[in-house]
Ligand SMILES: Cc1cc2nc3c(=O)[nH]c(=O)nc-3n(C[C@H](O)[C@H](O)[C@H](O)COP(=O)(O)OP(=O)(O)OC[C@H]3O[C@@H](n4cnc5c(N)ncnc54)[C@H](O)[C@@H]3O)c2cc1C
């Protein structure tokens with residue numbers, strides 16, 4: 456006999472959880488509480504009146520693996536299949552990714568010849584490192600930094616350049632601090648189960664959840680999609696889920712609803728808002744860990760501390776539009792290792808994967824420059840006091856020096872995204888897992904689920920899947 460479930464936070468995590476809750480007749484009421492004026496959180500797109508679309512958050516979602524299929528199944532269910540913009544593996548945006556090293560763009564090695572030959576900026580063929588990797592003993596540590604893991608197994612050069620850049624292009628983070636076990640479980644499991652990454656790739660590195668492919672996911676497999684977006688931008692996904700939830704009489708959607716405090720009560724929870732309170736049998740928190748931490752009563756002290764300790768980074772995202780085709784190379788974009796420029800993380804060439812988002816008949820090029828991350832403070836200082844003009848200038852200078860573009864952008868947008876990406880540091884798996892947060896919740900019998908990017912993966916797919924898993928565990932069903 457369930458129950459009223461309160462979902463805290465209306466980002467993609469909270470919306471996904473609410474969507475899955477609606478699938479069960481056991482749930483009598485779903486109350487979504489979102490502090491801001493819109494749903495979607497970091498899924499945030501600007502649609503200009505002339506039809507151009509600019510992404511300030513995620514721009515390409517991966518279709519592969521169980522979590523990728525799961526998202527496509529949801530997109531299919533919502534009736535969004537006709538709006539999907541796929542990018543296949545054979546597309547130039549999938550084949551070409553660049554590194555900016557020693558003041559030059561280098562195409563990242565790919566394919567057989569890319570592995571066999573020595574390609575700058577690397578000093579020996581990647582295949583040599585991969586071959587030697589099979590001989591490296593497996594580690595007995597229960598966690599390790601990504602940099603140390605890759606240095607040990609593949610050599611320092613790949614760690615310093617390729618993996619340093621990769622971690623900036625996914626976590627906006629420092630691979631010397633990030634945990635390999637939590638950030639790249641596939642790599643960690645390959646070593647633990649197969650003794651090597653090469654063998655893990657060949658033989659598989661462990662079981663993954665079973666998610667059957669519905670028609671859209673089948674199409675994506677047949678057509679070999681590498682990533683996808685939506686015609687009116689990624690924000691269409693939260694908009695469409697919100698539309699779906701609005702149609703249900705069991706769902707209450709609240710914006711401008713700041714959760715101030717949550718208190719365990721005899722029957723569940725009392726949730727205090729700025730004005731008034733609501734009661735619920737269960738809480739699914741889809742808030743960032745620190746935000747949840749500040750709402751808990753002092754009786755939850757150890758949990759409060761663990762949540763507080765999950766670090767985040769701030770990223771400056773600058774969208775630029777230029778007249779004409781100004782790119783010297785075609786591809787997804789380029790990344791910059793921290794040894795080259797500590798606070799300039801990389802540039803996405805949005806027009807290449809998604810020309811549909813250009814101004815119609817306009818011959819323009821859209822780029823996104825990402826800056827800061829783990830290096831934000833040391834370069835830009837306090838996010839409270841940085842000036843937009845300064846961020847814009849740094850971004851356009853980078854476009855000029857890295858890509859040789861001397862013209863002035865015809866349009867720009869600067870977004871300072873505070874604490875937007877959680878950082879899974881060494882020992883993160885222990886913090887969220889068995890020995891800590893989730894154990895405390897179980898021991899204290901708290902009817903509370905933790906979902907969202909703070910815990911089990913930061914990608915849109917991971918966050919949606921965390922919502923689904925929490926609902927399945929809560930209701931004891933498989934959706
Ligand atoms: C610049 C950028 C680029 C990215 N690129 C990609 C990509 O290419 N591919 C990919 O898969 N992922 C990407 N990501 C990651 C992904 O977008 C995020 O990890 C994901 O959107 C997080 O979703 P969430 O629901 O967990 O959190 P959020 O989006 O942070 O949602 C949390 C919600 O809680 C609300 N809230 C906070 N405090 C309170 C309170 N007290 N009361 C009520 N509500 C509150 C917030 O307003 C927010 O709406 C990117 C992220 C960023 C920032």
Ligand SMILES: C=Cc1c2[nH]c(c1C)Cc1[nH]c(c(CCC(=O)O)c1C)Cc1[nH]c(c(C)c1CCC(=O)O)Cc1[nH]c(c(C)c1C=C)C2
Nearest residue numbers: 517552623624625626627788789790800801802803825914
């Ligand atoms: C330069 C900074 C960033 C760029 N994108 C992000 C940041 C911080 C955020 C981001 N990008 C990806 C994810 C995870 C998605 C997933 O795991 O499914 C996040 C949170 C996708 C991604 N982007 C790049 C890689 C290698 C990946 C992993 C998945 C994949 O292989 O597709 C590379 C990359 N990101 C950026 C650039 C400029 C770039 C490379 C040219 C921007």
